[in-house]
Amino acid sequence: MRAMNAKRLTQWLVLVFFVLFLALPLLKVFVTAWPQQAENPLAEMSHVFNRKWQESFKNSLSYALIATSFSTLLGFLLVYGANFTQIGRRFIRFNTRILLLPMLLPTITYGFVLIYAFGKQGLWSKISGQQWFNIYGTIGILLGFVIYTLPPIFMLINNSMKYVDTRLFIVSRLMGDKWYTSLHKTIISPLYRVLAVAFLQGFFMTFTDFGIPSALGGQTPFITTLLYEGFMGTIPDFQFGSMVALTMLLPSIVSVVILNYLQKKMVRYDKPQCLVLKKNTFRDNAFRVLFLVTSAFMLLVFLVLFVIPFMGSWPNKLYFTLEHFQKFVQDQFLMKTLKNALLMSLLTAVFGTLLAYFAAIVTSRGKEHTWFKSAIDSISAITNSIPGMVLGVSFLLIFSGGVLHNTLAILVIVTIVHYFSTPYQMAKEALQKMNLNWENSARLMGDSWLKTIWRILIPSSRETILEMVGYYFSNAMVTISAVIFLSSSNTMVITTKLKELQHFGKFNEIFILSLFLLIINLGVQNLIQWIRRSILNENEKKSFTRIGYMLRTFRSVR
Template sequence: MNQNITDSSAHPNRAIVAWLVIGLLAYLALPWYAIQDSNGLLQIPNVFSSSEAGNGLMQASTHGRPWLWLGLGGLLLAGIAAVMLPTRKQGAVLIAGGTFGLLGLLGSAFSIGAKGWSFAWMNASFGELASNQFGIGWGAVIALVALVVLTAFGAARRGYFKGDLFIAAAVFGCAALLALFIMFPVLKALSAAFFAQADDGTSSFAPTSMWARIASERNFGLSCFVGGQRCGVAWNTLFLGIMTATSTTILGTLMALMAERANKRYTKPLNILAMLPIITPPFVVGLGLILLFGRAGVVNQGLEWAFGIEPTRWFYGWFGVWVAQTFAFTPIAFMIMRGVVQGIAPSLEEAAQTLRADPHRTFMTVTLPLLKPGLANAFLVGFIESMADFGNPIVVGGQFSVLSTEIFFAIVGAQYDQGRAASLAWILTGFALAVFAIQRSLLGKQNFTTVSGKGDSGIAMPLPPSVKRIVYATALPWMAFTVIVYLFAFAGGFVQTWGRDYTLTLSHFKNAFGIEMGEFGLVWAGTAWNSLWTTLKLAAISAPLTATVGLMIAYLLARTEFKGQSAFEFSALLAFAIPGTVLGVSYILAFNVPPIELTGTALVIVLCFMFRNLPVGVRAGTAAFKQLDKSLDEASMMLRASSVQTLRHVVLPLLKPALVAALVYSFVRAITTVSAVIFLVTAENELATTYIIGRVGNGDYGIALAYCTVLIILMSCATALIQFLVGERKLGRRKGAAAPISAH
């Protein structure tokens, strides 16, 4: 049955007509361009009377923008297909109309909009139009969406996607989102490295300028080895990334072995520690370490009191950043490795012991090799997290520069240099993708399957005594030290001035979150309320969007096959491999000028949250779909249900845990992120993390730590909710299961 039941025989073109009407209404009823300092939807009554709020038809016919006829012509051409029978010929007409409209609108928009993206043939066709170009508004957005959907319908009618209109529209729609909000901004930002900027602000194409910027002494200098003060920032970042990835992987593995193979009583405390980096901003550890080892920290004060050693800033630099990142990212490595340790089938270890291997040899030759996928993933995550980290280097880095901070100062510093920022982004992205490729090449052809359909005793082999001693000697002190660091970070918000006056006080909370009774009722008098409400609002908007798009992409990857699926999957997961700093720079450079002018708005922050956290939804959905047999979908389709009905009534109810996980995790990460949005915030749309960074920069650690405490409490409630609703994933082993009877 090639033609899906989505197109019933009574109304075979109902969906086509609906989207055609939507596209035409966008041309007639909505403002075509974005309206400054106003919601375009409020200007709907003025679409026929105002040049600023004019609809697409009026802009094309009356206000001197004839290129908009191209999109309307594409819709009208697609309208011819609406009266045709659902055949391959109808598909050809739909593709022709949709493609003509899309290329016409997008080609003209980019040719006369952003600098550096000009096409001579389009300018020759429409004259000097750059002065008349504005950012697209509601009308243009909805018209473009309608043209994309109609093109997708045409592909389905031509026989692609098994003739399913919904699947075709979903693939085209998700691909358009990935291209627009991941591939386009990243490529646009990276392309800036190939342009040289003149003194008058103009830029010209100069490919050699990129290599000059990248190969500069400031990036790859090695003067620190020959008596100089510092090495290049690229070497600093690579060195720090390798150090952090190594230390977090080792510590995370030891903690996972202790939780699963040594003593179960440590499992719950380790689970709590594992959630800390998720529910806290990334620089909280750095602040706690400053209270311990900073110039006015407890350690320096103790040394001065006991031995007369004058306090210094010895902790600030690469060592402080490495320690802070190791504390911050080790719990993530623990969560990765714990799942891998749980997945090792005890029968493999039992087989080795049956062949007279002692526990130590079994661990070294069987257990440890089976941990390779987890070790590689933990190393990759630690490396990327280190390179993308902005908070800890800015807080405890001192004069030690890394790529993320250099990119930040290249954009917001006194010497605005987007070419240098783009060149640094190339280096940062190259490092991340290189480690990603090495990991894939090392593990891609190896098989680490440990869980099959065969019976298993479920009794894991305990750790050998020598390994257990190493695990305890390393993991237990680290756990204790981690608790101390977080306690100091928590306590810092409750004392007057750390290092000078330890009087207990709530003044920092009052300054940040004070509430007063005014003439007209309650007044949110605290300085932090505005950033907190903005953060919660934008995170609440982005979280369901992230979960929805992520699970839809996971559904398409798991349940359909189409050409270009590998590139589609790569684009969806690219945001994981791209450091947050690079994505933030990409958004500020790509969406700062027409036709997509979003800089300074709350929408650009929502989009950055959404696509930065998109891999979370994709991975959660992909893992959930692997547990659902395709026969469920096929049974629904055999009962003549459409793909939409199958997704709604069969698939989604079984995906509730993955949906809740993606929702809550996206919400939490949106609140605690800093590197990706540090470039996008404004005074009107200030976020919690940027507010805290600002306070730290001013030396006001009390209010910063008080704010962190409030965020920790809020995020703890969110993670408690996810644990309650989702529960803990298990492999199906039963406690006390009898060992399989061996055949003799």
């Protein structure tokens, strides 16, 4: 009975949390968008869809489609090269780490490093003696979006391609099929679903991104910058901003419908095997060059972070100095921003992991299908498809002037809600693989539900919990869209401070903050990997100890 009470209490606490911090804020956006005193509300709302909105929506849509199409194609080629060639495991691991580097930085930083790398006075423009291209506008925005979307698209496709059975490809070639026929039938066709998911994920990321358009957009309007103007412009218009926020949900609805349809198209293998493919010098060298070019471009872009802050004054005073770092350490406001970001990320990682883990426990540890499971799964899908800026706007509307207004707590809560889906799915996947009879056995032994979680489930899923903590921490450090409307001078975090520093043109401080953010994220990720390896080594030692004990027992019996 106590176990059922604790479990039921957990269910209600999780539901109440999402009612307060997801359902009610979104409802407030709908209410604000609806004209209260207009004779014809629909006609009044239609005024939102003016020429500026149409241009902004068109730009966001077209840039997202173009950038994501290129990222998906490039990501597929890189993943194919990593799995279906013989270019060396070390080479692939090293280049993969470079490809994933942008995930540890906020998107607004991409814009600044691109400007200082390829702008008129950029590092590589100065070295080559000429500007390679106009960084503001189309080329710069597309480059920023590709850098932003390539790492997650690469990870999504790579995780699925590892399970593709290469025997089918070899059999197809032996049957006399052309290489492109074999490629389509045995590799691309089984990956239709994941390719579509990767494309939708990249499209959604670019369509709802605020950082890159705000840094590189110039005079080109985007739906996210239009939303920012509606709430934070010279003359705020909350009704207009709320309507823009609702229009940002249109791609989300379409993506959810498509993803639900694609769930039925999954291809499974009984025992997938990865056989060693025949060596092909031309093929291997071609993919080796592709990896090198992509990684070199990433390094060319982000090398600026490690150069500009150590220069006297770019591009006039080109001598090494630590003066900017000394000023940074002495600046109380910048140091406070760094401390706020660290504290917010730590609190988000701890409480977000607790929420996602306990939500996963009550939905995965049981054979019966309950309404609560359906509710939490629906909440997970909703949080995964709602743009961060819409969440930020909804929190601003409902909590403005309240207890949470201008506090670090509201930043923590909105970030927990925004990134809830992935940690929840991580925990659910891990918990579903465990024996469902553990709780029954523990109850017979006299353990309560909470003791069972503490003694059995948590130790058995430590690696997953670490991954959840790392995911929440890294994303809390780099998020800007969800917190841009909610931070104040006292609760400013790194990403929102970057936007403020951009307004004053303080790029040295921008790069130093970004550099600290990168170092912190790298340090935390390496620490998590070290702990994870320690857990694996500990488990291996326990396994060998058990085997040794069994062998000694067997010999003594004999």
